[in-house]
Amino acid sequence: MYDPILRVLTVLEILQARERVTGAELAERLEVNTRTVQRYIARLQDLCIPVESTRGVGGAYRLKPGFRLPPMMFTDEEAFALTLGLRALRHLGLAAFAPATEGAAAKLGRVLPEALRQGAQTVEEVVAIEPGPWVITTSAESLLRVCNAVRARRVVAFAYESHHRNATQREIEPYGIVHMDGRWYMVGQCRLRQAIRTFRLDRVTGVQLLDIAFERPSGFDARTYLQASMPFVETGHQIEVWLDMPYECAQSHFALHRVSIQPEREGTTLRCTRDNVDRFAAMLLSLGYRIEVRQPPELRQAFHRLAARAMQAAGT
Numbered sequence: 001m002y003d004p005i006l007r008v009l010t011v012l013e014i015l016q017a018r019e020r021v022t023g024a025e026l027a028e029r030l031e032v033n034t035r036t037v038q039r040y041i042a043r044l045q046d047l048c049i050p051v052e053s054t055r056g057v058g059g060a061y062r063l064k065p066g067f068r069l070p071p072m073m074f075t076d077e078e079a080f081a082l083t084l085g086l087r088a089l090r091h092l093g094l095a096a097f098a099p100a101t102e103g104a105a106a107k108l109g110r111v112l113p114e115a116l117r118q119g120a121q122t123v124e125e126v127v128a129i130e131p132g133p134w135v136i137t138t139s140a141e142s143l144l145r146v147c148n149a150v151r152a153r154r155v156v157a158f159a160y161e162s163h164h165r166n167a168t169q170r171e172i173e174p175y176g177i178v179h180m181d182g183r184w185y186m187v188g189q190c191r192l193r194q195a196i197r198t199f200r201l202d203r204v205t206g207v208q209l210l211d212i213a214f215e216r217p218s219g220f221d222a223r224t225y226l227q228a229s230m231p232f233v234e235t236g237h238q239i240e241v242w243l244d245m246p247y248e249c250a251q252s253h254f255a256l257h258r259v260s261i262q263p264e265r266e267g268t269t270l271r272c273t274r275d276n277v278d279r280f281a282a283m284l285l286s287l288g289y290r291i292e293v294r295q296p297p298e299l300r301q302a303f304h305r306l307a308a309r310a311m312q313a314a315g316t
Contacts, residue, residue: 007032086101146177150174183200196225239274240271243284247262
């Protein structure tokens with residue numbers, strides 16, 4: 001996704017934003033090893049960029065003053081929103097964007113006035129964002145190519161692997177991209193099936209834009225379509241449970257999860273599909289409501305395993 005030149009420029013941006021930074025910190029931010037960082041530093045020095053280094057324990061790199069741009073004009077709220085957005089991007093399953101987010105954050109910190117720069121640093125220091133339990137790593141290159149295809153109204157071709165490991169070659173008229181419940185989805189007209197289909201981008205490889213144009217249906221909303229269809233998209237296990245949970249509470253709690261709910265017996269019936277029943281069982285237990293499992297048997301077995309672990313932990 002990123003060639004060495006882009007990573008070298010990212011190192012430069014980080015050095016301009018900080019008085020000093022260690023090789024280990026650069027390696028962690030760029031998701032490379034320290035030897036690679038040393039090559040990036042050497043490349044900058046070959047370009048006559050004044051990077052200084054100190055050796056030994058606590059050694060670090062620093063950049064001599066220079067390469068400054070006029071400050072950009074942001075309000076406190078705008079600077080906070082930009083910094084928080086860059087932090088959140090790291091937790092959308094797009095690990096390949098790590099150098100880009102670090103480079104953008106470094107540029108932002110370098111050009112902000114001092115007061116706003118301190119506010120942005122506060123976000124880095126005090127705000128912790130953890131990815132949800134369902135986040136799946138996705139190819140940033142595939143995402144970018146599909147987004148370009150949606151914008152240009154171009155057909156895309158790719159290889160797709162289903163949940164059951166069945167591989168097919170597809171050509172799709174992509175209508176939209178949606179991030180939901182930790183996964184990236186592409187919605188569009190499948191030229192093989194002659195129908196609208198949904199594809200998980202983490203199962204897509206070899207995306208190519210074809211020189212074939214298409215017209216997107218007027219008023220089509222990919223998110224609305226996905227919300228209506230996703231609870232019943234084929235995955236590992238078809239789940240149906242009843243919760244002694246008021247329907248109003250369930251509506252707010254499961255709003256962003258791929259589930260279908262309806263009121264029943266002063267509680268809520270929940271239907272969905274899941275690959276991992278153990279994690280789903282643990283989530284249901286954490287709600288603190290009585291649970292009746294209707295299907296599948298694998299979910300009951302998952303509760304048995306959780307109960308055994310709980311008894312073991314209680315005994316120790």
